[in-house]
Amino acid sequence: MCLAIPARVVEIQDNIAKVDFGEGVLREVNVALVEAKVDEYVLVHAGYAIQVVDREDAAETLRLWNELLSMEESNT
């Protein structure tokens, strides 16, 4: 039920966006809960986009993870 899947916004008209889950088929989702732009990734749950995936934070998380692994290697 709380499953949410990222999809790319292809087109937005009012509160309805056409999104691509990577299957090549476009599906309609409601974007009333987010401020999404075309080409951004949104997290889709039960027909609604519930959040925009933040690219910079995603990159930052991966950077931190890598850093953490190399850092703890030397001091634990």
Place this chain on the structure above:
Amino acid sequence: MISLKELAAFRNPSLAKQVTERLQGLAPSYTVKFCHICGTHEWTVTHFGLRSLLPETVEIIAGPGCPVCVLPAAEIDEAVKLALEGVTIATFGDVLRVPGSNLSLAKAKAEGGDIRVVYGVSDAVRLAKAEPEKEFVFFAIGFETTSPTTANEVLNEPPENLSFLISHRLIPPAMELLLGIGDLHIDGFIAPGHVSTIIGLKPYEVFPSAYYMPVVVAGFEPLDLLFGLNALLRQIKDGVAKLENEYSRVVKQEGNTKALNLLRRVFNIVDGRWRGLGRLPLSAFALKKEFEEWDAREKHGVRIEKGRDIMPGCQCHLVMIGKIKPSECSLFNVSCTPESPKGPCMVSSEGTCRIWAKHNVGH
């Protein structure tokens, strides 16, 4: 824009191997128990066999994070009663086979009830508009992830032949309940990522500050969980209790403010019953008085207070709080199977019993 390739980096197997090795070095000599509160987390943990990768002293248990499982029988009974009275019920597929006190919605359907499975609330609105001669009720279940979608449709002038049977629940009160169970001994929480995209971090602050309980908000890739565990073990090793967010790519401090405003506008927070767990204070959403014409309980005069939550022999209420494993229930995979489920934890795709049975775990 983030690309699919960048998202795939969150599945990097070599990183997973490295972090698993880190966990071995961080684990204490005594057993620690971390609790998640999300069916999708249980799916990731079980599907990727994460429990077998963990140090021997680290245990992951599943809390009441399956919205269908926690639904009290009385609220199923309300939907069943409406269906048998000729109202068309639209709801999520997972709800159909969940036992009520006497009938499930699937059985009500077999007895002639009109039950439609929908993917989300917007589908229910569409159906009601397409068949204006029929009376529709959307049976609205789910946690804070799902509740804003219902709130949005309630505010959007729903058709006159549609009303809402609201059974939404809130996660943080369930986490507090777990801490009150004296012999459960939880050492940290893995907070549900998608609930958190909506509610943000603030509702969890009480756990480290008042209960000295480490909390990490985690996503749903194996790496998200492994790094989440790394953070919890690190806190334990350092003797601190903090709230950390490992899922910052979608979880913001303030949450989803648009969604939170909708929730505030449409719902009051009231006491709610949870299957087998009793009444939890301020744990459920209810429509505000100004929306009562769309409240199915008001419109159709249906309000059932008491139901039979626990089927004979079923231990789902103990599985749901992580007190026992599904395999400790004597009916597990014997007379209770995914094909012929006895309790809600075997019905729902997010129920711990079903996830274990589907993955052949716990034999």
